[in-house]
Amino acid sequence: MQEFAPPPTFPALVTTLRAAGCVFAEDEAELLLSAAADPAELAVMLERRTAGFPLEHVIGWAEFCGLRFAVDPGVFVPRRRTELLVRQAASLAPDRAVVVDLCCGTGALGRALTSSLPEAELHAADVDPAAVRCARRNVGAGGTVYEGDLFAPLPRSLRGKVDVLLANVPYVPTDDVELLPAEARVHEPRVALDGGSDGLDVMRRVVAEANDWLAPGGSMLVETSERQAARAAETVGSGGLVARVVDSEELYATVVIGTRPR
Template sequence: MSYATIVTTLRAAGCVFAEDEADLLVATATTPEQLAAMVGRRAEGFPLEHVLGWAGFCGLRITVTAGVFVPRRRTEFLAGQAAALLRPDGVALDLCCGAGAVAAVLAVAAPGAELHAADLSPAAVDCARSNLPPTAQLHRGDLYAPLPPGLRGRITVLVANAPYVPTDAIPFLPSEARDHEPRFTLDGGADGLAVQRRVIAGAPHWLAPGGRLLIETSTRQAPGTAAAMAAHGLTVELRTSEDHDATVAIGTLPDRPDRQLGRLVTS
């Protein structure tokens, strides 16, 4: 299969960046037969990352397998914010970790930190294990349920890219996500904040005093995310990145346990 044929095939399938994708497919395939099969899968609408078997994320190559949520470029902003807060002696948890992309960034940024990652999906946990160092501890289950009791009250950086797409908006997502990623990795309930609220409600029980909860959200949903954090006693700061088209809500657990009400930092 010639390069020109690959580009033509991809463009006909609706791939906007056909040349870039063709370059990646050619560089990844090891035989002409494998290349033809990969081009065929991509033309059928499979996510490019599932076809390649990896996704680029913060300069890392993250293994991505079928049935696992593909890390988005916008989430690089979340990872960068978390990495800047994690100290070498800290304790980090990547909740709803998917392929473990954020946790992998944290492992590089603070190799001495105690690192945990958790997800509901067995496929995601297996995939994350391949992307994380052997010292990372993986947990499978619903949010905080599978975490060891000894982790309670010790987490200094808790990161969650929980699903936040409103249920009614899922039919309008690109086919790569809508048809090839598990629905539970996308569906955030009626307003998109159902899973986020559960993450936020549990966070104060697991964060160390002064610990931070970071959640990726949308510009439109950010006020709701911030309000939920404040209602659970966290001091909230919203940060945005135009380059990544991303918004992150950061909630800090007060050092003083008697403080019950959070506040929103608007600067």
């Protein structure tokens, strides 16, 4: 008669995760236990996590702005620090906002914003087909997700009508990508990480067209690093937008906001 190993206990999970370098081993153990349907699935999840897969890819979801979003394998994981961008967008958006979420990944940013704006209109886009499939699941009937590069797939009818433009563009300088944790470097798409030689190449492309898409008084919001903020704000300003920088020590996050003059 075949004998099966008993499922790992909570302390055993914590020990294994901590040995693999998981800083928040207790929290992760709880999530794995709650996500696994049976001991066999738990064992597979534990193996994948200790092999370096992002926790969100292992359990299949991420919490962002108090909501749960599906995260498929190979799709960029929404970061908690990016909640600053959504908070700032919420403070600027009218009730019936037209919202565009570029480089949308899972679609978490746009959906989190419009969840508090029931009359908003959401359009999201990403160049990665896997991200588009994931975003469509998360957005559902709450908006439309397009596949394509930046503004290219969006309806031309949106030109000059966008109240809030979320652009969580990649901003890691090319030479720094190899310095990222393996979770990101190995398991997330490079197109979602690599921002070019100084990290601002994709942002420049967004800025070059943003003024044509924003409504008068509308705002573009991009995340960047603290060291890139001054140059990013200068770039946003060069695109005809009024730029300002918002920092959060709590989230260790920096957002550059560019507003089209009325």
